[in-house]
Amino acid sequence: MLSVPFRFGHPLGEAHDAEGQRRVLRALLQLLTAAGPGPVLRVYRPE
Amino acid sequence: MADWDELPLTYRLMMRAYPWRRVSPTPWAPLRRPVTEARIAIVSSAGLYRAGIDRSFGTREGEDVTVRWLPRDVATMRLTMGQTSDAFNRAAVESDQELALPLTRLAELVTLGEVGSVAPHHVSFNGSMLSTGRFLRDSAPEVAQGLSVDQVDAALFVPV
Numbered sequence: 001m002l003s004v005p006f007r008f009g010h011p012l013g014e015a016h017d018a019e020g021q022r023r024v025l026r027a028l029l030q031l032l033t034a035a036g037p038g039p040v041l042r043v044y045r046p047e
Numbered sequence: 048m049a050d051w052d053e054l055p056l057t058y059r060l061m062m063r064a065y066p067w068r069r070v071s072p073t074p075w076a077p078l079r080r081p082v083t084e085a086r087i088a089i090v091s092s093a094g095l096y097r098a099g100i101d102r103s104f105g106t107r108e109g110e111d112v113t114v115r116w117l118p119r120d121v122a123t124m125r126l127t128m129g130q131t132s133d134a135f136n137r138a139a140v141e142s143d144q145e146l147a148l149p150l151t152r153l154a155e156l157v158t159l160g161e162v163g164s165v166a167p168h169h170v171s172f173n174g175s176m177l178s179t180g181r182f183l184r185d186s187a188p189e190v191a192q193g194l195s196v197d198q199v200d201a202a203l204f205v206p207v
């Protein structure tokens with residue numbers, strides 16, 4: 001399981017903050033390639 | 048996922064007593080190509096749907112395990128949130144649906160060359176459900192089949 005924690009009700013950060021939302025998406029996409037082999041629990045906190 | 052400390056006390060108590068499902072072994076499929084070549088889909092539990100086009104989600108909390116398929120070019124700002132939980136402040140997602148279904152953001156990453164492509168269809172369901180077994184039995188196979196038909200390499204789950 002790969003996860004990025006967020007403030008409850010703000011799964012990709014702040015509303016109308018396009019750059020911040022892209023930053024969270026990038027963090028998720030990095031996890032896709034950084035993890036493995038096999039299932040892991042990894043939490044990534046974007047800056 | 049949200050941090051534990053943010054949950055209201057009633058939800059923390061409920062979650063301590065909740066009969067969590069244990070899945071073993073954990074399903075795992077490594078990404079088969081670089082993200083810059085991968086087709087990505089979004090799976091959102093915000094219960095977003097197109098009012099007047101899609102069936103709305105049931106209002107009885109925990110009962111509706113169905114999914115809605117949203118096309119890649121859907122106008123996210125026009126989507127209605129059908130999530131029935133009262134555990135979080137809905138204002139942010141209702142103000143900017145990209146927070147829960149970031150299709151525009153994902154398309155921007157494609158334009159920037161950071162992602163291969165956006166999948167043609169994306170998945171929305173009401174994450175406030177108690178019948179997770181029904182979801183796994185009745186809806187998860189439909190989701191897996193649909194994403195497979197669309198040749199999706201990875202799905203990003205945005206929990207709400």
